[in-house]
Amino acid sequence: MIKTAMQAFISDRIDDFVNDLETLVNIDSSSDNLAGIDAVARFFVRRLEAMGFSTCLEKRGDRGVPCLQAHNRPLTETFDILFLGHMDTVFPPGEVQKRPFSKHGDRAGGPGVCDMKGGLLVALYVLETLHHGGVLNQLSMGVCFNGDEEVGSKASREWIEANAVNSRRVFVFEPCRPGHRFVLQRKGGGGYRITARGTSAHAGVEPEKGANAAVEIAHQTIAVQRFNQQADEGVSAHVTVIRGGERTNIIPDEARASVDVRVASKRQVAPVESFFKSLPANTHVPGVTLSVNGGVDRPPMESDDRTLELWRLIAAEAARMGLKVAWIATGGCSDGNFASALGVPTIDGMGLVGGNAHRQDEYVELNSIVPQIRLIASVCQSIAQDKRSSLQAS
Template sequence: MEPVQQHMQEITQKRYDLFLKDFETIVNIDSSTDNKSGVEQVARFFEKRLQEIGFEVKILKLANCNKSTHEDDLVPCLEATNRPGAEKFDIMMLGHMDTVFPPGEVKKRPFKIEGDRATGPGVCDMKGGLLVALHVLEKLKENGTLDDLSVCVAFNGDEETGSEASQEWIKQKALMSQRVFVFEPCRPGYRFVLQRKGGGWFFVTAKGISAHAGADPEKGANAVVEIAHQIVAINKLNDLEIGTSAQVTVVSGGDKVNIIPNEAKASVDVRISRPEEVERVNNFFRSLSQNTHIPGVTVSVEGFIDRPPMVLDEKTRTLWNLFEKKSRELDKDMKIEGISTGGCSDGNFTSALGVPTIDGMGIVGANSHREDEYVELASINRMIGLITDVCQVFCIKK
């Protein structure tokens, strides 16, 4: 092996070993969305490392408009840049530090390497992706090109519950950016996400009148029967041809078998592929209270489409073409693909603003939100290498 090649291989191995050490550190921090101290602990890890390569870092505490401003309700978020005061960023690196797993999950199944995979809570969604972003920036610093880029890093702590506190902050930073890289997991087979469905949750409540089911049924107004009618109406929203789905996922109602139920509820998960569906779906749910079926029962609805769809426009397609070109140059065996998915991410917000957005830039993995979640270790250096090469295209020519 030539001396230069051997040196580069040693650097790559050193980066890989450090990545695994970092991986174990942050995966072994319980950081469910409601575990604010755990999320902040993850943020502090990245704060230290980013400061070491010259970034100005802030740990923000953002308030959810639906909750109090008490310290325990504030969402920890990390904001960092190597160009304080910049009016425009070449790249925004976006990710989330929270997971869906409750406190105690790390003790139950800590970070572990099994053959060519790593497992642990949040290993795929999305602590592996956060580390890809960090190591790309560290590599850019090492090769002397980071100073020729203006970068914004935005890691929030409430994505798994809808980014209610952080979405306006994310939008603000995206509008200051030329392009957005979202470090959600890359799908097996190096499939990046170029399109996502938008969506939201709706909560339908029917309130009626209780009565004895046998002796005085005529005195009651059955909320369960009303919610059943509403569910049938909601089901008609489904239209696979235009990519709209409305799935009733949780239903409750009634107390005892011999009492006419005075309350029933239905939770609905809605996903849309087209921006114009936002108004149609929101209007439909607002109309339910005016279309009841059981006399004496009233219907109320909470919720709305809060994430617009992530649509593949020409600017994003041009950016994707660059990724394809660089992947071929980096590794002829690394065939990347752009896909569409029904799941949402914070990339939905940035894409809807017209900012070119590529998602799925973390390491390759699968089974998010499950105990068998995993990532493919072989993808670590490949993803770091590819994204580093792409970033360097946007360096300022001096």
Template sequence: MKHYIGTRHQQFLTDFQTIVNIDSSSDNKDGIKKIARFFEKRFSNIGLDTKILFLGKDKVPCLYAEHRPEKKPPKKKFDVMFLGHMDTVFPTGEVEKRPFSIKGNKAFGPGVCDMKGGLLVVLHVLETLKHEGILDSLSVCVAFNGDEETGSNASKDWIMSTAEKSLRTFVFEPCRPGYRFVLQRKGGGWFHVIVKGQEAHAGADPEKGINAVVELAHQIVEINKLNQNDMETSAQVTVITGGDKVNIIPNRAEASVDVRILKLEEKERVETFFKTIQDRSCLKGSKIIVQGRINRPPMEPGDGTRKLWELIRSTGQEIGLLMEAISTGGCSDGNYTSATGTPTIDGMGIVGANAHRADEYAELDSIDNMVLLVSQVCKAIGEKN
């Protein structure tokens, strides 16, 4: 198996260049469809039942593929769910500015580690399992969505229902440098606070106004107090707007708040805080409107996840990889699969860092290692069937 994977390293790089050089920002449906068609063809070639779905009112392109062994009775659940996203945060035109490139041991380009490299790990694992005659011992499904970077609003229910049909989920976000995998993630969401006041002349009639910026400032101080919590909840005011001209009392001010929670029980406390903020205005006559919610539950490792991690860790040790499990504040679609109770391991893609930045990179010497690791883990799962 290791030899076969090594012979296909150049094919991986060719595939890498192909899909990284397709702009596929979350709003670029045509680009996402091109990525989906690339995988649709390759998955179909190895016998997976594959189809492109268009989910939600915006018709978000998503790819679904599955394989069930022909010679075995169909199982109620898939042995493994392979989960990834085809969209990136980079706008259309980014590829022209900085196309796929290689410098030393690193590959660069839009979405190279987040997470086009991870999508290719899935493809090359399944092609390896097919070549080695292992695929027919497994029932697997693949779910690649096209809106992860904007919250997976159209694909969330589809992802969760697919996870409920699976015994375990591997999420192919980038593995962290040093082969660190993600077992725990904070949940999160966004809130938008809008304050309406009353405009007035700032010099002649300030007493006739209700300063929305001042009201918002009071509320920001209260929002910041959510951070003082031993549950590791964070609430960060990230964008504020207010006022129009220097001599007019502002009648409107707005703030965006990024919230992260480590424990599910914090969801109710945080959402209650924002729902009742309108009852705690400081300036008479001001009106406060709040939009938003906690839309991703925290990814909390249970016994099943820890058992699955031990299989992955021990398999890695056998092939010479020293690996570590970590917790992170960032969210992924693994938050959704974990919430269904499905054991979930994240960070199964190639090693990389600096996601969402122009210097995002993937480590080339991790390609064969990650394809081999996941293939060996799947082989071990198949042998237990």
């Protein structure tokens, strides 16, 4: 269990944590607000460098998305643990002015407080606790905080994967679920766009000369729903957006449907892709052609034996603290999906306990600050001890 001095260090800094959380939450950092994301990154750069970390604030992709990498050992060493998180939020610029950081009893609110600025701070405070206790220099630690997770991590995916594959374990600091429930499984996801193209005509005078793209999309929507009902457990496909037509008296020559797709395991990807590829050959309205674009671009996060072994270590440390923990599977995706798909043991939900992500009533439980930092620091300390024992034995 974590040393007494380190426990006191954590407990004595709770006010500092809340003040830092207020600072971060009150920085607008939506995925399209690159300056705000950069400001969040620079907050962490200063603190990480104060502990001796080497930092690199990259601007990735065509848009120059800020992505922060930090490490306390040469990059030629494999990370014992990679701390993974994202600095962007779903809330637009100006949201902070409408509803800045606030406290209501044992809860705090504000844009991104749960998803996931609280989690980023947990990661930082764990590292500062390990540094204070002299444990940090026994571990090779990596930090990757990207700036585009909420829009699919397109600019940062390869960067995340390169760091994950150089790691023995990955901790993802998305919010912990109420009741201290961590995440070991997540569905993979993606999307398809179905586009129907027909022929326009006057809807009242000569509708027979038209080929109605909207009607074709209606047929395809029903086909997707039937597939959804018949698919394996863990697979879902839902038409979420339909657009078509310009005026009420014109047969529409184009219509589109967007489909959200989720899969629970890698083996389920192929049947999904096969179904959507088959749609253009199965049209219903004469004169209408169909095209389908998209795919499952985020692999599922599946727990293997090594992940479960890591979970047992976390559960054992929690039991020593008198903290009851559990793990869940969820339909939502995170960057942990990428790490897990590479075969790296990955535990998600390492952030503050909270809920209602992406909503205006998003919150974190302030009484989870100390237990969460203490638990993760204790797990890291145990990993350091195991590493030291292995080196001595060899």
